[in-house]
Amino acid sequence: MTPSGAGEDWFERGFPHLWMPYAQMKTSAPPLAVRETRGSRIVLEDGRELVDGIASWWTAAHGYNHPHIAQAVRRQVEVMPHVMFGGLVHQPAAELAGRLAALLPGDLERVFFSESGSVSVEIAMKIAVQYWRNRGYRGRTRFLAFKGGYHGDTFATMSVCDPEIGMHAQFTGALLEQPIAELPADEERAQAFEAVLARHGSSLAAILVEPLVQGAGGMRFHGPAVLQRLRLLADRYDVLLIFDEIFTGFGRTGTLFACEQAGVVPDIITLSKALTGGTLPLAATVARRGIFEAFWSDDPSHALMHGPTYMGNALACAAANASLDLFAGEPRLAQVARISEGLHALDACREIPGVRDVRVLGALGVVELDHIDDLGALKARFIDAGVWVRPFRNVVYLAPSFTIDPDDLAFLTGTVVRVVAQHEGRQRAVGGVAPRTRDERLFG
Numbered sequence: 001m002t003p004s005g006a007g008e009d010w011f012e013r014g015f016p017h018l019w020m021p022y023a024q025m026k027t028s029a030p031p032l033a034v035r036e037t038r039g040s041r042i043v044l045e046d047g048r049e050l051v052d053g054i055a056s057w058w059t060a061a062h063g064y065n066h067p068h069i070a071q072a073v074r075r076q077v078e079v080m081p082h083v084m085f086g087g088l089v090h091q092p093a094a095e096l097a098g099r100l101a102a103l104l105p106g107d108l109e110r111v112f113f114s115e116s117g118s119v120s121v122e123i124a125m126k127i128a129v130q131y132w133r134n135r136g137y138r139g140r141t142r143f144l145a146f147k148g149g150y151h152g153d154t155f156a157t158m159s160v161c162d163p164e165i166g167m168h169a170q171f172t173g174a175l176l177e178q179p180i181a182e183l184p185a186d187e188e189r190a191q192a193f194e195a196v197l198a199r200h201g202s203s204l205a206a207i208l209v210e211p212l213v214q215g216a217g218g219m220r221f222h223g224p225a226v227l228q229r230l231r232l233l234a235d236r237y238d239v240l241l242i243f244d245e246i247f248t249g250f251g252r253t254g255t256l257f258a259c260e261q262a263g264v265v266p267d268i269i270t271l272s273k274a275l276t277g278g279t280l281p282l283a284a285t286v287a288r289r290g291i292f293e294a295f296w297s298d299d300p301s302h303a304l305m306h307g308p309t310y311m312g313n314a315l316a317c318a319a320a321n322a323s324l325d326l327f328a329g330e331p332r333l334a335q336v337a338r339i340s341e342g343l344h345a346l347d348a349c350r351e352i353p354g355v356r357d358v359r360v361l362g363a364l365g366v367v368e369l370d371h372i373d374d375l376g377a378l379k380a381r382f383i384d385a386g387v388w389v390r391p392f393r394n395v396v397y398l399a400p401s402f403t404i405d406p407d408d409l410a411f412l413t414g415t416v417v418r419v420v421a422q423h424e425g426r427q428r429a430v431g432g433v434a435p436r437t438r439d440e441r442l443f444g
């Protein structure tokens, strides 16, 4: 028997050997056993079907099992699933690099592939440090990042996450120390930010930010003016600017890339999550021409010394090319605009005591509460109601696939309003605030 009640025994045999993400495995509810996915639905082993409100950590932009991507992957697996990228190159990767360069603004045109978002940020950081070294500077090795930011789970990326949200406390002493600032969202904070730049400028390789939405740090929004200010100040203090669009890239905020809304071109951009439409792991670190030129030299030590084993995996690149076909051939951004309107049904949450804010940008809707006392119970209520959402910290959010059926979207928003109202009612009746455990505060 699986915990969900189905007759399959793979769960009993295998689950005791699995180590799950962001989970205190002793106390958290066991995961749901999934049989299959289709469209915006997750089908469980016990036959229940959940409407997916978060597109598998924001990856499945075209819904699950899109036939165009499936066919591209099937065709590629017959021809060449993978070949090493050292000294060899192939059409799916070359074509994808060219297409990304054409879609990205400005002269963001040199693409380095890897397999995960965190690694693509590590590579961006490595490029930034070596950029300065290759140009003869010394000591520009640190990164200025932001409160509320999230850039990954590996060591270098943990060091640029919000120290409170991230895992700094558990890894004190093991992480690089980076200056963490407030986003320059108004005049006062802009001045404070400039003071930090003035103090640390000559030791900084780059400023690192998630444009428009800080995702895993709490789904916080900021305006395009913040990005324009960052570009201006990065130029003034001669520091590189890296945009982490792993979450915001590929339509989530209403434009293909969030940076378009600010008219700002970063020096380096990182992409992953929806790059393959949620099918295969792939990430890209894309640099502007001037960044690449600092590595273009007769000196071998000026080369970028990085090369993941599965770099440019042909299956993943084929999936990404097929995903870009869908962005080009189907009205994805119009669908995002339609979803945006539908998500405004969440505004009804404003009436619920304990709800601090409701905000919508593109295909992302966020209900922020004062606090959530029992995340586990709230998650269970959503599953019982037939939806798959993962509230974290003090937010409940929807980030569905762009192809979601309007009725399913209405079901998601209606369920969020109803369940949050019930939960807040209960929370009030009980009165207390239970201590939150560390794992519950993460975004899993």
Ligand SMILES: *Cc1c(COP(=O)(O)O)cnc(C)c1O
Residues within 6 Å of the ligand: 116, 117, 118, 119, 121, 150, 151, 152, 153, 210, 215, 216, 244, 245, 246, 247, 272, 273
């Ligand atoms: C998810 C995410 C990452 C990390 O990507 P992984 O593929 O999980 O390593 C980094 N930055 C942002 C903004 C993300 O949303």
